[in-house]
Amino acid sequence: MGFKNLINSKKILSLLAVFMLLGTSMLFAQGTESAGATASPAADAVKDNGLATAGYYILLFLIVCFVIGIVGKILRVFDLTQQIQGKEPINWNNVMGICCLIFLIAGAYGAYWEFTVHGSMILPGAASEHGVKIDEMFWTTTVLTMIVFVITQILLFTFLFRYRYNAKRRGHFLPHNNTIEKVWTIAPAIVLTVLVIFGFFTWQKITDNVDAKGEPASINIDITGHQFAWELRYPGKDARLGATNYKLVSGINKLGINFKDKYSYDDLQADTMYLPVRKSVRLNIHAQDVIHSVYMPHFRVQLNAVPGLPVFFKFKPTITTAEMRTKLDKPNFEYEILCNKICGGSHYNMKKIVRVVTEAEYQAWLSQQKPYLTDGIKKDLKFAAEKKEVQPNRLALNN
């Protein structure tokens, strides 16, 4: 039993702990002292690696542990003296019951505070046509779920307080009640059916992407994600974008535009995404290397950019940047595109500014943008065309 006794001896262990703590804190102290004492400031900078701060927090933690230990002992002693005097010891069931009640009240206040303070920091109302519908559904769902949240949490914690242990009482033997169980199976089912129907049709409407008859065609804009930026391509006067092929990508043709396609001649490049207000826009979303995600929170637009899978999202912005600035009273406000699918080290910094402007401003801006077909590419293409007229593996490349 010798070894067992050894580990069992609390005194030896605590002694060991004290020694180790003293030792480490002395080491820390020495470290900082020597850093302070020894000469050059460069050495100072190297030595001061935050150990002192860490030591401070460790000390703080130990003090807290110590205090908790003392409080524990005091409670124990109090408990024992009560027992010796023949009085009731601390009734932890009551204490915990009251804690539950306090938590309920404090939690209710905390949740209220959250909803009013952080709740006011959320996105402003949608700046797009379909976004308004999403917002409506969001608020409906919020109201419904909040009712359930409040009721169930109140029931949970008041039951805990109300039915805390009492030696004189017995629980109520209630194994089941089919009626009430049916009620609370069917009630959520009905609520969820309503939400499903509401959501299903909204979703269908948002993703229903064919331009309706009689409706003016949407403006096609290509957005291509790569590590770690977005590239934009606007159609020129022909209102159509030229074909692309990833095998044509090169240093000067970064989107792989197929300049044999006549629609590509007037395709424009842009640094900022300008959108005319109240015009349907069709974002054609591509990715070159890994999955990215076009996320425009203010417009309630998000769709992943997947390499090899061209997709598009059609939406209609309704509030111009200028209007939004006055509305929010933020003169520097800008709409943004973020990347919302992990794509590598600089994922957190992959943005594009979006400006929603009036039709006139949009046209003026568009006329200033430069085409992708630069002189350099023209020269290059002519040269290539002379050198090898027909590429032999054209067929394979086109698929």
Added chain:
Amino acid sequence: MSTLSVQDHGVAHHEDDHGQHHHKATFLNTYIFSQDHKMIAKQFLITGMTMAFIAMILSILFRIQLAYPDKAFPLMETLLGRFAPGGRLDSNFYLALVTIHGTIMVFFVLTAGLSGTFANLLIPLQLGVRDMASPFMNMLSYWFFFIASVIMLSSFLVQKGPASGGWTIYPPLSALPKAMPGSGMGMTLWLISMVLFIASQLMAGINYVSTILNMRTKGMDLWKMPLSVWALFLTAILGVLSFPVLVAGVVLLVFDRSFGTSFYLSEIVLNGTQIQPYEGGSPILFQHLFWFLGHPEVYIVIMPAMGISSEVMSVNSRKPIFGYHAMVYSLIGITVLSFIVWGHHMFVTGMNPFLGGVFMITTLIIAVPSAVKTFNWLATLWRGNIRFTSAMLFAIGMVSFFISGGLTGIFLGNAALDINLHDTYFVVAHFHLVMGSAAIFGMLAGVYHWFPKMFGRMMNERLGYLHFWLTFIGAYLVFFPMHFMGLDGVPRRYYAFTEFESMKQWLSVNTFITWAAIMSGVAQLAFLYNFITSIFWGKKAPQNPWEANTLEWTTPVEHLHGNWPGEIPTVYRWPYDYSKPGAEHDFIPQTVPLSQTMSSNLPHDFEDNPVGLEEHTKWANTQKSNEEVK
């Protein structure tokens, strides 16, 4: 001499000298390569807890980065070296931390640590079985898990760091070593580790299912099983059916990475000019395969926690669980539905929008059984006689988190709302509450509740209270504000919020969240201290410390191989006869025959037993006529 689980050579050796265990016991086969389910449960628990602490430290590291994006911590450079040049986390390493935190928590802690511990402990003990169907396979399952854990952690030692494409490892990011540093050797180790892990889970799962179906003691029909076993049973089925699909996905990814196939790759240009030869693959295919496991996985995580909480809440409110059958059917409903909802993770990935609509319907249907469970827990507490043990508090915490996190699932399951919420902090808040915190709380409830069974000693209740309140409040402080960040369109997995003007308003909130996280992290030390000291110096546990009905409390406190010294007890009743009117005590163990408790029998006890019901009515009638005679 108590049986100590800690793998301490000195103690073990000492025990062997006395030869109190069966004669061939050596240190190696008692503590390391043990085939005893109780020891394997403890091995799973301690490995799982170790992994949980590691994952927690990782999370605190990246929380510090989020709270102080502009500040340098020279100590970090001392500790992490090349991963934190100049005392700031490298942005790639930040993503690695996030990835490994997620992987460890979801798979190594909440799947293996939770199911592994409690399935191994409870299935034989609560069903009256001497050991698992295949003890050897059970041991292999642990050792595969252990090796998987070691490989996963070893990825911190490779030059370019661990896998860092998120725990969902979507290709092409994870498939192309050039796409980010973590997609090199770190990713390879991740994949090897996961294949071993899945092998471990399959061996474990097959074992659990076969044990439950074939080896129950006399009288223990399926409808007399405790809810904890029901939950573990359905969890095991889920795992057995869905994990192989992840293996398929992972193996194809290995092929893409190493053998030049293009299952997931198509039309890729790296660094603006390097055209890759891949054609015809689909990154979406991987997402389908991943989430076909990935979604059942979240129920693999939460269902054992639900089962444990049901059990703990029933015992400690001294009341039968309300609607036992409804609880089982809702578990079955969740199990079945969880296979057809995976698409809700992919609403905005470019999947066909029609499919999105279908998955939205199935997803919102799964909220119904979840709601039933919640209401039944509340009804269980109603008019109970609630004993606040630490286990009970954690079970209650589990319910509270499940409600808070579950309700936000209704937003995310709605495809239209998901457009703007997908991959934002709203999602982070949602799943950390509903499957993270809730499952961890279920696990902790289980540890506190069955600690006496595992180690023969009691844990310190008051430290448990402290641990509970600090963790409970801390978790809410951490995750509640995140909902609002998500509603402001702040994306997850962002290294810093400094690059976007609109996100800067959340910097102070981030600092607050980090300190709340550190507080809850420190609170876990109270648990660790309690756990370790109680193993050695805790109060000796009585045989049935919680006055519970289930079979595990009929075994002796001292562990022995085979669980029961004599014959295995026979089961006569369901496990929830608490506070039965007319009974002597407020609990009647499952081993007590109905014939011994005539005064407390109810027609409810004979629902599937017409002969018994006849006997009961006959007895009740004679009682009545006797009284009339009197």
